[in-house]
Amino acid sequence: MLKIGGAGVCHSDLHIIDEGTVGGSVFTLGHENAGWIEEVGPDVKGYKKGDAVLVYGPWGCGHCKPCQQSKENYCDHQSEMAYGGGLGLDGGMAEYMLVPSSRLLVPIYDLDPVIAAPLTDAALTPYSAIKRSLSKLLKRCRCSRTDSENYRNQKS
Numbered sequence: 746m747l748k749i750g751g752a753g754v755c756h757s758d759l760h761i762i763d764e765g766t767v768g769g770s771v772f773t774l775g776h777e778n779a780g781w782i783e784e785v786g787p788d789v790k791g792y793k794k795g796d797a798v799l800v801y802g803p804w805g806c807g808h809c810k811p812c813q814q815s816k817e818n819y820c821d822h823q824s825e826m827a828y829g830g831g832l833g834l835d836g837g838m839a840e841y842m843l844v845p846s847s848r849l850l851v852p853i854y855d856l857d858p859v860i861a862a863p864l865t866d867a868a869l870t871p872y873s874a875i876k877r878s879l880s881k882l883l884k885r886c887r888c889s890r891t892d893s894e895n896y897r898n899q900k901s
């Protein structure tokens with residue numbers, strides 16, 4: 746169980762409110778969450794009460810190939826389950842939030858959860874896109890770091 750320190754508001758939340766895009770479910774919004782561990786279950790390893798953490802947004806089954814590769818947003822069983830906290834299951838716009846597995850937690854150490862919460866979506870989305878495209882981006886780069894360092898050194 747997580748004591749919520751911060752929960753970001755996302756455009757997806759507005760779609761859920763306005764259009765009911767998660768059909769038939771009643772749940773607490775908030776899929777951009779960070780806070781402190783309040784209680785740990787018996788199978789949780791590596792976390793203790795008071796640890797500051799982010800909660801990964803999409804929750805997969807944890808067993809299929811995409812989930813095993815930390816790509817829970819591509820879970821093979823997503824159509825059979827809620828998409829995650831705040832997206833079909835109770836999210837972080839509450840004082841406390843249940844997180845079903847420690848695999849969905851990311852330690853943030855001294856980073857303030859209020860500031861960190863939006864990073865779970867607002868930063869993760871572009872990061873994922875850049876990571877997938879990095880090889881293409883690097884191929885288009887015409888100079889290496891060494892080339893630019895040599896240029897700077899010649900100017901000095």
